[in-house]
Amino acid sequence: MKPPPRLGLLVTCAALLPVALHAQDKRLQFTVGGVAGYEIVQSHFGQVNDRFTGLLLGAEGVLISDRLMVRVRYGEGRMNPSAGSNTAAREVVEGEAFFGVRATPWLSIWAGPSARAYTIDDSAERWLIWTVRATARGTLLPGRMQTFVELWGAASGNVGNPPIKAGGRGASGGLEARLGDANFWGRLGYRIESTHAEGLRETVETLTLSVIYGLPQ
Amino acid sequence: MNRLLAAGLTVCALLVPGVARAQSASALLDQGVRAYSVREYDGGAWLLRRALAVEGANALSNAEAARALVYLTATEVARNQRDSALVAARRLIVLDPRYRPDERTFPPQVIAVYQEARRSAPSVSIRASGDTAIRPGSEAFVVRLGSSTSPEVSAAVTNADGRVVRTLFTGTLRDSVDLRWNGLDASGNPPPPGRYAIIVSPRRGGATASGGGWTLRLPLELARPSVDTTPLPPGPPDSLFRPERGNTSGAARALVPGVVAGVAIVLIPKLVATDERASNARLVVGGAVTIAGVAAFLSKRPGQRIPANERYNRNLRENWQRNVAEISRRNADRQRQSRLIIRPGAPSLVTSETP
Numbered sequence: 001m002k003p004p005p006r007l008g009l010l011v012t013c014a015a016l017l018p019v020a021l022h023a024q025d026k027r028l029q030f031t032v033g034g035v036a037g038y039e040i041v042q043s044h045f046g047q048v049n050d051r052f053t054g055l056l057l058g059a060e061g062v063l064i065s066d067r068l069m070v071r072v073r074y075g076e077g078r079m080n081p082s083a084g085s086n087t088a089a090r091e092v093v094e095g096e097a098f099f100g101v102r103a104t105p106w107l108s109i110w111a112g113p114s115a116r117a118y119t120i121d122d123s124a125e126r127w128l129i130w131t132v133r134a135t136a137r138g139t140l141l142p143g144r145m146q147t148f149v150e151l152w153g154a155a156s157g158n159v160g161n162p163p164i165k166a167g168g169r170g171a172s173g174g175l176e177a178r179l180g181d182a183n184f185w186g187r188l189g190y191r192i193e194s195t196h197a198e199g200l201r202e203t204v205e206t207l208t209l210s211v212i213y214g215l216p217q
Numbered sequence: 218m219n220r221l222l223a224a225g226l227t228v229c230a231l232l233v234p235g236v237a238r239a240q241s242a243s244a245l246l247d248q249g250v251r252a253y254s255v256r257e258y259d260g261g262a263w264l265l266r267r268a269l270a271v272e273g274a275n276a277l278s279n280a281e282a283a284r285a286l287v288y289l290t291a292t293e294v295a296r297n298q299r300d301s302a303l304v305a306a307r308r309l310i311v312l313d314p315r316y317r318p319d320e321r322t323f324p325p326q327v328i329a330v331y332q333e334a335r336r337s338a339p340s341v342s343i344r345a346s347g348d349t350a351i352r353p354g355s356e357a358f359v360v361r362l363g364s365s366t367s368p369e370v371s372a373a374v375t376n377a378d379g380r381v382v383r384t385l386f387t388g389t390l391r392d393s394v395d396l397r398w399n400g401l402d403a404s405g406n407p408p409p410p411g412r413y414a415i416i417v418s419p420r421r422g423g424a425t426a427s428g429g430g431w432t433l434r435l436p437l438e439l440a441r442p443s444v445d446t447t448p449l450p451p452g453p454p455d456s457l458f459r460p461e462r463g464n465t466s467g468a469a470r471a472l473v474p475g476v477v478a479g480v481a482i483v484l485i486p487k488l489v490a491t492d493e494r495a496s497n498a499r500l501v502v503g504g505a506v507t508i509a510g511v512a513a514f515l516s517k518r519p520g521q522r523i524p525a526n527e528r529y530n531r532n533l534r535e536n537w538q539r540n541v542a543e544i545s546r547r548n549a550d551r552q553r554q555s556r557l558i559i560r561p562g563a564p565s566l567v568t569s570e571t572p
Contacts, residue, residue, distance in 0.1 A: 040496050138474020140513035143525070147478040147506050151485070171489050173482035175506045190482055190502035194490040203490045207498040 029064040033187075033212030039092075041079050044201045050087050052079035056094075056206065062214075069100035069108065079118075091119040098133065108135045111155075116195075116204075127195055127202075129157035129168055149173040159197045168195030174208070185212045242271035246285050253288050258296045265289040272412065272436050272562045279344075282563035283313050290318075290334075291327045299330065306334030311433060311566040314342045314363070340365040341390065343417060343435050345561035353400030353407040358559045360415060360435060362386070363393040369420040372396055374437070377412045385415065400557045407557060413437040436562035444555040446548040449541050453533050459526035463517040471517050475510010479503045 037056040042049070058075025074095045081087040098112035110133040117126040133152035140146060150172045157166040174189030187210040194203045245268035252261030265285050268277060277285060286309035293302035309316055309331070318331050342363045349358050362372060372386040383403050385396045396415065402408045417433040460467060482503035486495035517523065 038498070040498070042493055136478075138478060140471050140475050140509055141516065145509055145513065147474055147509070149478050149481045149485075169489050171481075171485040173478055173485070173506065174502055175478075175509050177509075188502055188505055190499050192486045192489050192495060192499070194493065201492075203493040205486070205496050205498055207501065 027065065029214060030061065031064075031212050031214030032059070032061040033185075033210045034059055035073070035075060035208050035210045037075065037077075037191075037206040037208040039077065039079065040205045041090075041092075042203045046199055050085060051082040052087075052090060053082065054079040054089075054092070056092070058094075060210070060212075067102045069102065069110075071098045071100060071110065071112075072096070088120055093117045093119075098131075100133075100135075106137050108137075109133070110135065110152075125160060127157065127159045127166060128163075129166060129195060130155045131170075143178065145175070145177045147173070147175050154195070157195070159195075159200065164197050166195055166197040168193060170194060176212075179211070183214060185214075186210070187212060242268045242275055242277045243281060245271070246277060246281055249285065249292075250288050253292050253295075256295070258292050262289060262292045262296065262301075265292065269563065272438060276436075276560075276562045279312060279563065283309055283316050286312065287316070287318050287323070287327075287331075290330060291323050294324075294327050294330055302327075302330045303334050303337075306331045307337070307566050310335055311342055311564055314340075341368065341370070341417060341431075341433055343415070343433055343564045345435060348558065348560045350556040350558045351400050352555075353553060353557050354405075355399070357397040357399050360396045360398075360561070361393055362390060362396055362417060364390045367391050370417055371420050372415060372417045374398055375414050375416050376408065382408055382413065387420070400559070407441075407553065408439065410439050410441050413439055432567045433564060434567065435564045438560040438562070440558040440560070441552075441555060442558070444551050446551055447544050449544055450537065453537050457533060458530050459523070461523055461527045461530060463519050463521040463523060465519050468514050468517045468519060471513035472510050475513060476507055479505075479507030479510060482506060 035056075035058040037058070039052075039054055039056045041052040041054075043052070044050075054077050056075045056077035058073060060071070060073040062072075063070040072095070076091070076093045079090040079092050081089060094114075094116040096112065096114040098110040100108050100110040102108050111131070113128060113130050115126065115128045117124055131152045131154055133150055135148055135150040137146055137148045151169075152171070153169045154167040157168065158164060159166040170191065170193035172189060172191035174187055176185050176187045178184070179186050187208070189206075189208040189210065191206040191208065192203065194201070196202070245264050249261045249264035249268060252258070252264055265288055268285050269282060269289070271277065276282075286305050289305040290302050290309065293299070293305060318328055320328055344361045344363070346359065351358050362370075364370075367389050369388065370386070370390045371384065373384045374382045376382050381403075383398060383401065385398055386394060398415075400407055414437055415435040417435075419431065480503065482499055486493075486499050515521075
């Protein structure tokens, strides 16, 4: 069963935007943004190696209250096999929700689930990984440009139905720059995730471009 | 017995002047009158002059000052100090032109000196209504200036240094005129509390009947009840200002995160996915972050102007200056609206004949 095309994305954006605009001038801060990514998936199942590439569109938002934070992200797209492969294309839907604590002004610790689902013809492959993350931020030009690096490891996870135990780790990093004098920011990011289960390994790399309203955290 | 009392008074008055200074003007007057009555004229003259010299809130009332002056006249006559007696009598005439010494109390010599002073004294008088509280600028302190002739005079408020604070009147004084002072100086500001005087003097070398110059002086004490004002905010501390020129540590703080993050983005995929060959996307992002770090370093290199910090500091200073100006304006308004208390003292006359 195919996921409803772009419906989740629209719902996420519609839900995040008014909350973000309302929260900007209160004690709670909220950032919301749209993400476009070019994704490369390398899938290994036994002796079978597949490579997919495709465009991913999504949305993300962060709610910040003093030291506590909540971060959500949603994305969906279509992964096409590389030329010459006889594998079918995949629809992909991924999302994550994390609770975070700002340990220091430059370091945040996050925990929460990260999910990814592929739809291949009529079957589906779902990964659910509970992760712990650390994000370090550095300011290059105050109020204008900053950078970040994030590392994560899986605490637990599963894949498939019936579920089998899964694990993984990943990292991301990038550059954020303010766009003019408005409170819009652009982000160039790179993300890599490697998840594995019995006989199955997937590595997902994503090059992302985001536009974010509010100060990114 | 009288001699003993007189000796006691003299000892009290002359040997313990500090005690006398601390006494009120009224007590000094009473002691001076008592000294006159027991013929201790030297001590009496000293006590009466001390009583008349007191200014401000503790000064003698006009009636008390008149009493002190008539006794001082009599004392100086008794001491054979005719000139001093004339000066005291003229002061009495200025203070209260209608005053008449009691012929049953004072000997004919005193009455004669008084009459002579009357003939030779300038025919001007000044009279204030007593302690007055006014709102500077909107209310007025009134002093009546009188004369039986029509001299050309000028009247001004002066401060303790004799500098003119405000000119009140210039012209011919016919019969009487009310001098009205609104409590402001020539520039329209309330003067600070302290001792002032209204000085009346003749113009064009205005001469007295005997041909000498004269100056009529009404001492004033200005006081202001304390007004609740807002203290001015201190200037922003140095810690709030940002450096306006790049320095080594600032440049390093901009460079290090960019280079570290850039290198990390390039290398981390090898740790995360050891068996996988990562794409070149990481090089794009890692390179961009590193270049941004280097660009940030160059923009903050030592000696380089930092316009954003200059703007920030300028705003900080201007905000503080605006606050100070606004609070100063409000404080000035409150000061202006508070009442000014004016306490007139006993007027005095100085003539060119004054010894």
